[in-house]
Amino acid sequence: MRFNSPNQTRTAVGATDFLRYHDKLAALLPAVQRMAQLQQDCARVLPAAFGLCEILSFEAGLLVLSTPNASVAAKLKQQLPKLQETLAQKGWQVDSVKLKVQMMKAMSTPPVERRPLVIPAVGVDSFAELSDALEPTKANATLIAALKNLVAHRR
Structure with a gap:
């Protein structure tokens, strides 16, 4: 006990x-x-x-x-x-x-509630504006592509 x-x-x-x-x-x-x-x-x-x-x-x-x-x-x-x-x-x-x-049985932990991550429409619009506002340099290319991909999947 x-x-x-x-x-x-x-x-x-x-x-x-x-x-x-x-x-x-x-x-x-x-x-x-x-x-x-x-x-x-x-x-x-x-x-x-x-x-x-x-x-x-x-x-x-x-x-x-x-x-x-x-x-x-x-x-x-x-x-x-x-x-x-x-x-x-x-x-x-x-x-x-x-x-x-002594090794004991681990206390059972309740399962973690999984909830989908939701970005509000205002946030998606802000990411779209950011991807358009960034300078198209070599350093920013992957960031711009990632932002556009994020916006495309969330709309």
Whole structure:
């Protein structure tokens, strides 16, 4: 579970309901709730830049966090004393924190809206005037040709 996962509530409710209604798995519910609470406490302490970090485990005072790359891990190392101190104030006995760099699934980005580029009629007329106003020198020849081509395609 990521610190900033948009589906935290829906997934957590579904998982706890599943665990609650199965006798053999019900023993896992306290551990799941404990990890969810630790996840929330870490999310409150760490800046938003660490949203892709995940808690891998927490056993015997050793908190293991995964990071998407070494750069994030290096920045997170600077935040560890603050994280440990704040978690200790909230009742978590974190003796040490270990970071693991792991490749994660990339967050899906919404598709970029493609819209056609439109030049208003006034702009096309201005390009036409510019192509006529330029001196027909060797240096301007390609520019004039490009402007006339642009005007021809836009009219």
